[in-house]
Amino acid sequence: MALLLLVLGLRLAGAQRFDPQAVVQRNYNMARISGPWYSISMASDNLTRIKEDGDLRVFIRNIEHLKNGSLKFDFHFMVQGECVAVDVVCQKTDQNGQYSISYQGENKVLVSETDYKMYVIFYMQNTNNGTETRVLALYGTPSRACSEDRPNPGCTAYELGRSAPGAWSWAA
């Protein structure tokens, strides 16, 4: 009995904890990525495009896996100090977890890693007039990644303007 309680307790305490065994790096079940997410951080080999007023600096709110296989992103981004909401539908490709969209050139968008519960990492490659820019975006789930007793600084980041996600330069 004690052992059972111990196991149950560990399960409950660990429910919000990161489980390395849950990490998926291919054969994604995209339906499981549907839901609310918030931007934790971004990295790019061109910082200009993800820092303040950068054209690729977007704040995720929700991802929806559509019936036809496309992936809909609800973003917020800043245009001249104003917060603007946009829906972006990325078309599926014949590769699992890979999408494409025209925005400031052509973009390849793909899932790089997820545990479906706490985080998802997207990789984006933008090709605009011969210039290639790569971006990594880390998204977290507000409800599932955080708990009241263990606040996660990322959890406040989804409130635009209060604490914006970090932006890092990413050397190729």
Ligand SMILES: *[C@@H]1O[C@H](CO)[C@@H](O)[C@H](O)[C@H]1NC(C)=O
């Ligand atoms: C980075 O992006 C800015 C803004 O789009 C652009 O002017 C600049 O040429 C880019 N730098 C590189 C190294 O691609």
Ligand SMILES: *[C@@H]1O[C@H](CO)[C@@H](O)[C@H](O)[C@H]1NC(C)=O
């Ligand atoms: C899938 O559905 C969405 C929303 O209705 C639409 O914007 C998109 O173009 C569709 N994709 C394909 C490949 O038909």
Ligand SMILES: *[C@@H]1O[C@H](CO)[C@@H](O)[C@H](O)[C@H]1NC(C)=O
């Ligand atoms: C694309 O690049 C070429 C060569 O650098 C330049 O002449 C042209 O103006 C660029 N076009 C756009 C739309 O930026």
